[in-house]
Amino acid sequence: MKNLLITGLLLLFVSLSKAQTFNTFYAEVVANISESNLLSDLTTFEKFGVKTVGSPALTHTENWISHRYESMGYTDVVLQPFTYRKGSSNNIIVTKTGTIYPYTFLIIDAHYDTINGPGTNDNGTGTVLLLEMARLLKDVETEYSIKFIHFSGEEDGLIGSKFYVKNTVVPENMDIKLVFNIDEVGGVSGLTNDTVVCEQDLGAPTFNNAASSAATESLAILMGLYSTLNTQISKTYGSDYMPFENNGEIITGLYEKNISPVNHSANDNLENMDVGYFYEVVRGAIGAAMEFAVAYETSSLVEQKYYERILKIYPDPSNSYLNIEFDEPLEDEVEFKLMDRLGKEIYTKTISEQNFRFATDFIASDTYEAVFKMGNKRFVKTVVVE
Numbered sequence: 001m002k003n004l005l006i007t008g009l010l011l012l013f014v015s016l017s018k019a020q021t022f023n024t025f026y027a028e029v030v031a032n033i034s035e036s037n038l039l040s041d042l043t044t045f046e047k048f049g050v051k052t053v054g055s056p057a058l059t060h061t062e063n064w065i066s067h068r069y070e071s072m073g074y075t076d077v078v079l080q081p082f083t084y085r086k087g088s089s090n091n092i093i094v095t096k097t098g099t100i101y102p103y104t105f106l107i108i109d110a111h112y113d114t115i116n117g118p119g120t121n122d123n124g125t126g127t128v129l130l131l132e133m134a135r136l137l138k139d140v141e142t143e144y145s146i147k148f149i150h151f152s153g154e155e156d157g158l159i160g161s162k163f164y165v166k167n168t169v170v171p172e173n174m175d176i177k178l179v180f181n182i183d184e185v186g187g188v189s190g191l192t193n194d195t196v197v198c199e200q201d202l203g204a205p206t207f208n209n210a211a212s213s214a215a216t217e218s219l220a221i222l223m224g225l226y227s228t229l230n231t232q233i234s235k236t237y238g239s240d241y242m243p244f245e246n247n248g249e250i251i252t253g254l255y256e257k258n259i260s261p262v263n264h265s266a267n268d269n270l271e272n273m274d275v276g277y278f279y280e281v282v283r284g285a286i287g288a289a290m291e292f293a294v295a296y297e298t299s300s301l302v303e304q305k306y307y308e309r310i311l312k313i314y315p316d317p318s319n320s321y322l323n324i325e326f327d328e329p330l331e332d333e334v335e336f337k338l339m340d341r342l343g344k345e346i347y348t349k350t351i352s353e354q355n356f357r358f359a360t361d362f363i364a365s366d367t368y369e370a371v372f373k374m375g376n377k378r379f380v381k382t383v384v385v386e
């Protein structure tokens, strides 16, 4: 969507001086993006034609997206139907379950409907970016769950995302860590496209604005770490994150800096965008998503056995206290969390000594997961508290 004047937008240049640090594992995953996949997907998207709600072109696109997830091996691919004056359409919702916080979600979304033209930039770019991200993250473990959502009806007034918030987020009281919206990130052919806009919430309600601002500053830093792009911070408007924002969720988004003069027209095609710029946006967005979802490296069997050998947790079952003991001195601090069945933290501690003990008599009798975070690795052990 996005028909708006730049005037009055808050434009801030962000310095690359804050919290997020470069993660070599994330960079390895980012390095695996396939430019030929991206180009071929954009071409396919373009060839479907004008994807207005009610058109066969949109249905073909929907089928293509769903099949792509299924062929990647995703099993939780859900179509959410809705109907309005234009006709019926579906949001496509794909869930990847997190290992530590399965009931807390990073939502990464892009609309796949278009208006007046093939919409290769608006929003073939967001659509294809999600597909490539999902491909690369398929077998990467993340602490938080991710929902990849392809909304429809965006061009008619955010119909699909409003429907999702009203009929899923609100009734299910979904715990959303962050909404990360991608809409029109293809740049403009013939111009120098070296900057991506990271969008923060400046609107009402305002209680969630500081968190959006922090997430957006992180996003800008992460885009800088994993792509060659410069970043600029501006405000959120006119896309699928807005219904989430109205519900009080924390939102952020990516948008092109040079704004396409041909969006919402028959000329919104590959020829009029800058594919090299788009590849960089994909790189940055994947690095950012890994940070937001807290991706980590799966331990090898040898590493698992090593942790099992050096790490003792006793007594099991625990009655009034738990001892945690490492057989070897720690090289680095270990982050420890005791998680309940609902993915809620019961106890957390940064461990720097080889032995420590904590009282468990304040904890309800149940089965818990003891999670140890060591750099990019995790070790998880089930413990019973009586």
Ligand SMILES: [Zn+2]
Pocket (backbone or CB within 6 Å): 001, 002, 111, 122, 123, 154, 183, 184
């Ligand atoms: Zn759009």
